[in-house]
Amino acid sequence: MLTLLTSAQTRLADEFTIVNKPIASIDLMEKAARAFVKSFLKDEFDASKHVAVFCGKGNNGGDGLAIAHLLLNNGYENVKVYVINLSEKQSPDFAINLQRLNESRCKKVVIDKVSDLKNVKADLIIDAILGSGLNKSLEGDYAALVKQINKLNKKVYSVDVPTGFFAEGRLPETYNGIKAYKTICFQRPKINFFLPESILATEKYEVVDIGLNEDFIQKQESDFYLIEQGDIQEILKPRKLFSHKGTYGHALIIAGNTNTMGAALLSSMACLHAGAGLTTACIPQSGLIALNTSLPEVMALPRDECTRIENPSKYQAIAIGPGLGISFENEQLLESLITNNEPLVIDADALNILAERQDLIEKLPENSILTPHMKEFDRLFGEHATWWERLQTAKEKAKELKIVIVLKNQYTFVCSSEGKIYINPTGNPAMAQGGMGDVLTGIIVAFLAQKYSTLNAAILGCFIHGKAGDDLAKDKFVVTASQVAVKSAEAIRELI
Numbered sequence: 465m466l467t468l469l470t471s472a473q474t475r476l477a478d479e480f481t482i483v484n485k486p487i488a489s490i491d492l493m494e495k496a497a498r499a500f501v502k503s504f505l506k507d508e509f510d511a512s513k514h515v516a517v518f519c520g521k522g523n524n525g526g527d528g529l530a531i532a533h534l535l536l537n538n539g540y541e542n543v544k545v546y547v548i549n550l551s552e553k554q555s556p557d558f559a560i561n562l563q564r565l566n567e568s569r570c571k572k573v574v575i576d577k578v579s580d581l582k583n584v585k586a587d588l589i590i591d592a593i594l595g596s597g598l599n600k601s602l603e604g605d606y607a608a609l610v611k612q613i614n615k616l617n618k619k620v621y622s623v624d625v626p627t628g629f630f631a632e633g634r635l636p637e638t639y640n641g642i643k644a645y646k647t648i649c650f651q652r653p654k655i656n657f658f659l660p661e662s663i664l665a666t667e668k669y670e671v672v673d674i675g676l677n678e679d680f681i682q683k684q685e686s687d688f689y690l691i692e693q694g695d696i697q698e699i700l701k702p703r704k705l706f707s708h709k710g711t712y713g714h715a716l717i718i719a720g721n722t723n724t725m726g727a728a729l730l731s732s733m734a735c736l737h738a739g740a741g742l743t744t745a746c747i748p749q750s751g752l753i754a755l756n757t758s759l760p761e762v763m764a765l766p767r768d769e770c771t772r773i774e775n776p777s778k779y780q781a782i783a784i785g786p787g788l789g790i791s792f793e794n795e796q797l798l799e800s801l802i803t804n805n806e807p808l809v810i811d812a813d814a815l816n817i818l819a820e821r822q823d824l825i826e827k828l829p830e831n832s833i834l835t836p837h838m839k840e841f842d843r844l845f846g847e848h849a850t851w852w853e854r855l856q857t858a859k860e861k862a863k864e865l866k867i868v869i870v871l872k873n874q875y876t877f878v879c880s881s882e883g884k885i886y887i888n889p890t891g892n893p894a895m896a897q898g899g900m901g902d903v904l905t906g907i908i909v910a911f912l913a914q915k916y917s918t919l920n921a922a923i924l925g926c927f928i929h930g931k932a933g934d935d936l937a938k939d940k941f942v943v944t945a946s947q948v949a950v951k952s953a954e955a956i957r958e959l960i
């Protein structure tokens with residue numbers, strides 16, 4: 465897992481590296497600038513383009529000055545630096561790089577007031593005005609200047625973080641910072657890049673290594689970790705010789721209703737492909753033909769008017785919710801399972817029932833997994849104006865209730881009962897289609913049936929689900945839930 469850092473921790477990593485490598489801080493800045501330029505040149509190889517580099521007077525601006533210099537050395541003849549002189553303070557490394565730039569042939573303009581910014585001739589803009597040192601929202605001259613830059617409507621590359629965007633913490637409801645095409649950031653992605661609001665600040669980001677001390681970074685106390693493929697490979701266990709269906713557990717999926725049988729089929733299909741030894745679908749009588757004809761491997765437990773499951777302990781894992789429908793019987797059924805006090809995977813309509821029965825939330829069996837999307841989450845735990853706040857609630861609730869909350873989005877957040885947030889990097893917009901959540905539930909319950917821990921089952925489920933979608937999306941505009949369900953077996957096999 466990659467430990468994600470706050471800006472304050474990044475500064476500590478910076479200082480630690482400077483002292484222990486050792487490396488002079490101006491040389492670290494040069495390294496960062498080189499890493500930026502290397503990445504930039506992969507995208508922008510037409511050296512005849514006019515590049516405007518906007519530099520503040522802190523270390524972000526210092527990076528910008530070094531970048532301008534390097535671009536000139538890489539054959540870019542039309543580079544112009546705009547020194548944003550709206551504050552008195554300047555950092556020592558900025559001052560050194562300004563001196564270097566003054567001694568070079570690079571063109572430079574000093575912007576003392578916003579009205580000085582005119583006739584900008586640029587195909588590309590590099591934004592190095594403010595980086596991770598941002599300590600308050602943009603206002604006054606800075607806000608006006610950024611507005612003007614955005615109005616130029618050029619392709620903007622931001623250095624480390626777009627000017628005006630907070631790297632972590634609650635984001636303001638309206639964003640008035642730089643709108644970047646791409647941010648090239650140093651050593652680690654910023655925590656807030658994983659929040660949907662970040663799309664207003666940067667369309668994409670790339671992380672470049674600048675040689676900060678990795679041991680130091682990994683040991684930092686953090687609430688946020690980024691899941692990597694290597695972690696999944698360490699968790700996944702191959703199937704054993706002489707094993708049989710009993711080795712891989714029996715999963716029960718309570719799902720489906722007259723008009724939503726597909727959800728039960730998708731969950732069950734995913735459960736099969738993710739490796740449960742046996743899968744039983746608890747569905748209404750009306751869905752039996754559909755189940756028996758489409759998924760012959762799945763056993764059926766008809767559910768009409770049934771308000772409890774006989775002998776629930778015969779299943780190694782139970783999921784409830786996909787396409788379930790909201791009814792008195794289903795509420796009773798959910799309540800009886802919760803009272804039974806064995807962990808559950810709770811999704812979709814079962815979450816909506818919980819939202820109406822807040823008394824049941826406190827009784828949730830420890831080690832249960834909730835898999836809400838944003839709307840289901842807010843129905844359960846209250847409205848949230850921002851994703852940062854939603855994540856804080858998810859973290860607190862997972863800890864308080866000793867459960868795992870899988871908060872679904874482009875980047876899904878797996879919130880552990882220890883109060884940590886694991887960010888899943890797989891998945892893509894081609895997967896934005898009905899039924900995807902049902903498939904995720906089926907994969908997670910399959911991993912639980914195979915006796916992975918609660919947290920590992922959630923982490924594996926999200927990663928495999930997203931990877932299957934990513935693999936399919938390589939040559940598809942959109943991928944369907946049933947394709948992802950089938951592909952999950954291949955995704956797992958590839959990782960083992």
Ligand SMILES: NC(=O)C1=CN([C@@H]2O[C@H](COP(=O)(O)OP(=O)(O)OC[C@H]3O[C@@H](n4cnc5c(N)ncnc54)[C@H](O)[C@@H]3O)[C@@H](O)[C@H]2O)[C@@H](O)CC1
Nearest residue numbers: 478493496522523524594595596597598599600601602624
């Ligand atoms: N540790 C790292 O990862 C490294 C960081 N470097 C660069 O250093 C940057 C951080 O530099 P600094 O800490 O000097 O910070 P910045 O350069 O981001 O900003 C510095 C100044 O901005 C002022 N400021 C903050 N918010 C403001 C606002 N809303 N309006 C006006 N002024 C505001 C601060 O008071 C401070 O004087 C990083 O983003 C990165 O670009 C690199 O030089 C290399 C190493």
